[in-house]
Amino acid sequence: MRIGVVTFPGTLDDRDALRAVRLAGGEPVSLWHGDDDLQAVDAVVLPGGFSYGDYLRAGAISGFAPVMGKLVDAAKGGLPVLGICNGFQILCETHLLPGAMIKNAHRSFLCRDQPLRIENNRTAWTTEYAEGQVIRVPLKNQDGQYVADDRTLAQLEDEGRVVFRYVAGATHGPAGFEANPNGSRHDIAGITNEAGNVVGLMPHPEHAVEAGFGPDQPGEGTRTGTDGLGLFTSVLRSLVA
């Protein structure tokens, strides 16, 4: 199974996403923002970073990159797409996912290990998890506050489209942000589209895929966390199924 990872100017986490695909057992394929070509991949990851320097708004200019035209059409046709951090912002800017991200409510960049509850394990990217399971992955952003109008939030909740929700137990953070790291509405860390093939989240599962290089796992030791690998094994399984 070939999983593409798009690199934009200013992308930071494309290498980690490619590595996560490899460790999960897939074939990683580098895609370039300026190419009007998805190279016949079976799924796509939009990785984190600061594409186009976050100029204008995070993800705004990337949303109109040549590769995105193809990707938006393919996603509407059912291609599994995962947007991580800046990738989530891009998915919102292209309206593949509803809502938008604004600056963290405490106005600071925040980097910590963040527990997330799996609210929906029926998407293309979450079938390897149990519903209600709490996973721990790194979080690092400045524009991470998920906002949407009340009608959209109600729709997301009613349709079970909140996939990841922030829960308490993070390593550290400003007072008042112990569970929810940025003021996101309804503690939303990640959502999916109606079909369940497009998923976006702010935290970084691709940084928690190999023991020795992941987040600290309480009770198990430093850098042992591999909770993020399940997203990548999930999509490989959903493609075979």
Next chain:
Amino acid sequence: MPRVVVHVMPKPEILDPQGKAVAAALPRLGFEGIASVRQGKRFELEVEGEATEEVLATLREAASTLLSNPVIEDVVALEVEDA
């Protein structure tokens, strides 16, 4: 060349962290009596040729497509300045 100025502001119901940061800094510098601050963006677009109604319609579309994100921002003004 006519210049078209586009003003974009965060929607009133959206918290504006940047405006809040500025509002918190003002009294520290001795600027008292400012109840609140909201921070937006100003775009200056130089138009080739005349700023006809047709050109302005295109710019309005650009303003709501790329210059602003309607989920979180409003285009509050789009006006032609003298060349």
